[in-house]
Amino acid sequence: MTGTLTLVRLALRRDRVLLPVWILVITGVIAASASAIAELYPQAAQRIALGVTIGSAPALQALTGPVFDATSIGGLTAWRTTTMASVLAALMSIIVVTRHTRAEEETGRAELVGACAVGRHATLTSAVLVAGGANLLIVLLLTLALAGQGLPATGALAFGLAVGGAGWTFTGVAMLAAQLTEHARTANGIAAAALGLAFLLRALGDAAKVETLAWLSPLGWAQRMRAFAGERWWVAALFAATGLVLVAGAALLARRRDLGAGLLPARLGPPDAAASLRSPLALAWRLQRGGLLSWTIGFAVVGAMFGALAHSVGDIVRDNPQLAELLAQIGGGATALIDTFLAAELGLLSMVAGGYAVQATLRLQGEESAIRAEPILAASVARRRWTASHLTVALGGSALILAAGGLAAGLAHGLRIGEPARQAVRLLGAALVQVPATWTLAGIAMLLFGLLPRLTALAWAALVTFALLGQLGELLQLDDWITGLSPFAHIPHSLGQPVDVSPLLWLGAVTAALSLTGIAAFQRRDLRGD
Known part of the structure; x- marks a missing residue:
């Protein structure tokens, strides 16, 4: 782990614009959405009618998820924004992790850094700390933003943990993807495909009301944290454990490959180019x-x-x-x-x-x-x-x-x-x-x-x-x-x-x-x- 903190400072220096923009966009959009919902649906009867409409249309639930509590502003905010915010947090984590791991190896910078007094796992650990820290900051800011609008503090914390937990889980997914291939673009593609599959499983599970399918997706976990609707705090532990397992698995895989190489062997092309090229x-x-x-x-x-x-x-x-x-x-x-x-x-x-x-x-x-x-x-x-x-x-x-x-x-x-x-x-x-x-x-x-x-x-x-x-x-x-x-x-x-x-x-x-x-x-x- 030698040199980890130095690499963390370097990553924060490089991402001094990227990370604040991601974090502020996610928190700002959610805070504005909660305020807009409170203005559009001030009466409980209006909110209940909306919940009944959504509950009768599987297609709408496939898009945004089920409404667990249509009587409260917080419940409608969680229904409308949990999936969107979780996807944004996951994308942020994928980009940050790949940028500071596989992209560094592909460009040769990781080899130069590794020639100094830097431990074998310092690069991976620094990327995890930066992405994990960004998700923790999202949890804190979302909690403060929603609680500051008069919503219950426990629900605001659960919402923040759901979004940050999804981001943390896909931090582990991106770490794992970075070990499989030698190209940053391919690693991003693998992690993004996993995110797309997670959305598809959640959408199918919510539309068909098959809870097993929805529970196979981290985005489904975020919905089933049930922010503002009888919070399930143990789901936060599920996020934490899954992310740790994925990160630990990525660290073990990193020991089994050469620097710059991927676990999936690169396919060799033919010795001569085809006439079509x-x-x-x-x-x-x-x-x-x-x-x-x-x-x-x-x-x-x-x-x-x-x-x-x-x-x-x-x-x-x-x-x-x-x-x-x-x-x-x-x-x-x-x-x-x-x-x-x-x-x-x-x-x-x-x-x-x-x-x-x-x-x-x-x-x-x-x-x-x-x-x-x-x-x-x-x-x-x-x-x-x-x-x-x-x-x-x-x-x-x-x-x-x-x-x-x-x-x-x-x-x-x-x-x-x-x-x-x-x-x-x-x-x-x-x-x-x-x-x-x-x-x-x-x-x-x-x-x-x-x-x-x-x-x-x-x-x-x-x-x-x-x-x-x-x-x-x-x-x-x-x-x-x-x-x-x-x-x-x-x-x-x-x-x-x-x-x-x-x-x-x-x-x-x-x-x-x-x-x-x-x-x-x-x-x-x-x-x-x-």
């Missing part, structure tokens, strides 16, 4: 096809799940005569409510697809940092062709995964109502309408790569900001100009209504301007520099 686009496709396949399968699975659950939204109308009458007056009904739900889910998928667009575009930075771009650009490949090739994969891949999600949702929903072909076409079209907003994030990533390569993390910050505006903008009653900053706010409703293509054309023009500016800026800067 004669263009930059072919190389970009070869580098990114594995990740694209994983994203496509994941979107198809999630789309099918939401499509299968969409029919249950109509039960709200059948169980609520007042709502049925209101929808009839405005020309809708159960079908309109189902379409609204499906459109919302496709909008959520498009935000996630924005993550793929950013990741695929920033593969350029990974190739540049690993000094694999220099030999390519030193030959006859022009810079604009190289950058445009990866951008093409990012744009085409984001459209492909959205199409897979929309098609799967349409088939699943269509099989439930006996119209598989018609619903597949409808939802495929609705999914493709989301594509221009997703492309905007690729344009932002390209602009930052070409103009400000040291600030490419701002592309991820933009994605998180747009997602929060989309999910909480209405709840927080933000002004239209603020929510309008997100490209996803300009996507027209395409189910059951004519599509206005003008916003899509404007988003396409913005993407083209951002991308072309980024490519032109890359033409003028040095490699691995500003």
Whole structure:
């Protein structure tokens, strides 16, 4: 453990902006959501009616989880924000751990540090302390923020422990993933896939009311901490024990591998390149096809799940005569409510697809940092062709995964109502309408790569900001100009209504301007520099 505290100080110095932003965003969003819920539902009868509506729709429970106590502001806050806050804490932990472990080995910095008076486990321990400390600070700030609004202190503490516990558990998951592969990008992908699986298990368990499935997911544990609804304090011990076991397992695995290597052996390629690898686009496709396949399968699975659950939204109308009458007056009904739900889910998928667009575009930075771009650009490949090739994969891949999600949702929903072909076409079209907003994030990533390569993390910050505006903008009653900053706010409703293509054309023009500016800026800067 020699040198652990020094490495902790170094990590905090490097993350002096990243960590405070994550922590303040998580705590600020939750505090604002609690205040908004108190303002929107001041009467107990209103809160109870909302709880009954949610409880009658498995599709809504799949998205946000069950309501354990609809009579209190705290109970509704926990229902609305526990999953979202837990996912954010988990993502923060994954990024921090991979950044200070596997990424250090991949770049060779860990070898230089290890040549000094530094213990074998100092790097791993420092990463755990930084990520764990960040999650503890989230627990403290959430407790103070919610209790400061007049909510019960015990419930506020339980909520904080649920969110911080999820982050701590995925600290262990990221530590384990960092031992399996020799590339930071792959380690992040493994940990993110585990997070996606956790969300899927929780969603299926809550929708089908199968507690066993929900208990297989750390996100399900966070919900079942039951903050503000008869707290289960022993769940905090489950979080702590699971995280410790995963971290200890990662430490044991680290002793069985060489520095810089992963436990999963790297697959050797053929001695000679195939004839198909004669263009930059072919190389970009070869580098990114594995990740694209994983994203496509994941979107198809999630789309099918939401499509299968969409029919249950109509039960709200059948169980609520007042709502049925209101929808009839405005020309809708159960079908309109189902379409609204499906459109919302496709909008959520498009935000996630924005993550793929950013990741695929920033593969350029990974190739540049690993000094694999220099030999390519030193030959006859022009810079604009190289950058445009990866951008093409990012744009085409984001459209492909959205199409897979929309098609799967349409088939699943269509099989439930006996119209598989018609619903597949409808939802495929609705999914493709989301594509221009997703492309905007690729344009932002390209602009930052070409103009400000040291600030490419701002592309991820933009994605998180747009997602929060989309999910909480209405709840927080933000002004239209603020929510309008997100490209996803300009996507027209395409189910059951004519599509206005003008916003899509404007988003396409913005993407083209951002991308072309980024490519032109890359033409003028040095490699691995500003």
